[in-house]
Amino acid sequence: MANGKRPAAKRAPARRLPPARIGVIGGSGLYEVPGARTLAEVTPKTPWGKPSDAIALVEIGGEVVAFLPRHGRGHRLLPSEVNGRANFAALKSLGVEQVVAFSAVGSLAEEQRPLDFAVPAQLIDRTRHRPDTYFGDGVVGHVAFADPFCPRLAPLLRRELARAGLPGVEREPTLLCMEGPLFSTRAESHSYRAMGAHLINMSALPEAKLAREAELCYALVCMVTDYDCWREGESDVDIQMVIRNLLANAERARSLLPELLPKVASSARNCSCPDACRFAVITDPKLQPRATRARLAAVLPRYFAPNSKRR
Numbered sequence: 001m002a003n004g005k006r007p008a009a010k011r012a013p014a015r016r017l018p019p020a021r022i023g024v025i026g027g028s029g030l031y032e033v034p035g036a037r038t039l040a041e042v043t044p045k046t047p048w049g050k051p052s053d054a055i056a057l058v059e060i061g062g063e064v065v066a067f068l069p070r071h072g073r074g075h076r077l078l079p080s081e082v083n084g085r086a087n088f089a090a091l092k093s094l095g096v097e098q099v100v101a102f103s104a105v106g107s108l109a110e111e112q113r114p115l116d117f118a119v120p121a122q123l124i125d126r127t128r129h130r131p132d133t134y135f136g137d138g139v140v141g142h143v144a145f146a147d148p149f150c151p152r153l154a155p156l157l158r159r160e161l162a163r164a165g166l167p168g169v170e171r172e173p174t175l176l177c178m179e180g181p182l183f184s185t186r187a188e189s190h191s192y193r194a195m196g197a198h199l200i201n202m203s204a205l206p207e208a209k210l211a212r213e214a215e216l217c218y219a220l221v222c223m224v225t226d227y228d229c230w231r232e233g234e235s236d237v238d239i240q241m242v243i244r245n246l247l248a249n250a251e252r253a254r255s256l257l258p259e260l261l262p263k264v265a266s267s268a269r270n271c272s273c274p275d276a277c278r279f280a281v282i283t284d285p286k287l288q289p290r291a292t293r294a295r296l297a298a299v300l301p302r303y304f305a306p307n308s309k310r311r
């Protein structure tokens with residue numbers, strides 16, 4: 001734009017569009033999906049504020065998909081600054097049921113090589129500064145998180161990415177999420193390896209936790225950029241090399257979406273995610289503050305909306 005301002009988000013009301021049942025969260029290097037037809041851009045307001053950026057409703061492979069760049073277009077948000085609660089509440093408000101997220105990661109294991117893709121099976125949380133639950137303020141909920149990624153969606157992604165010929169993707173690695181924004185020290189990198197982590201990033205959490213609490217299916221496609229700093233003979237994390245690999249990976253990820261997303265859409269949600277909070281809330285309903293219930297209704301309407309039967 002000549003005046004340097006971004007174009008205003010189109011005011012196409014979401015209710016006049018088919019609901020976007022799939023959400024895609026783009027990570028570093030994946031800020032938009034060129035070639036996909038944009039139906040509208042929306043910025044839903046949520047009780048936790050606004051999402052990272054306008055959410056584009058785009059048509060990919062015949063599916064309406066809600067695309068959200070995690071760090072904002074132009075990469076403006078630190079991992080610690082991403083408003084995860086608003087992001088998932090906004091996606092849920094658009095009708096999203098399943099989220100495929102993308103993230104650039106470092107490798108902590110010899111076999112996970114730069115430019116590999118991976119869909120992790122487990123998580124270790126080393127974040128410190130991020131709100132990571134919708135509960136609190138008078139409503140206590142505890143949700144099962146032993147398997148942090150959707151047990152149906154993660155294997156589906158592994159299968160489909162392997163079919164597309166991506167190397168290394170059949171493994172089920174453990175991902176460690178650190179706070180950042182600085183990369184690890186060498187001592188930390190070695191200690192994470194000793195903990196059993198194979199990959200490291202700064203964005204898987206609190207996303208996986210919030211998706212589970214919002215009863216969304218969530219899985220993460222990791223794109224390996226480098227060997228972190230543990231590896232003998234490897235130059236330490238070289239930002240230019242990381243960015244080069246990151247852009248190459250993002251390009252491959254984009255090209256996969258038109259085939260991948262219809263497979264996700266047609267997979268029946270017979271996993272446990274849609275019922276994740278069914279028995280989670282412990283607080284006596286009579287004592288739950290009205291304002292907290294109203295907030296929770298934005299992500300869990302079946303339990304907290306005023307006309308909900310499951311009080």
Ligand SMILES: [Zn+2]
Pocket residue numbers: 150151152153216217218271272273274
């Ligand atoms: Zn699921």
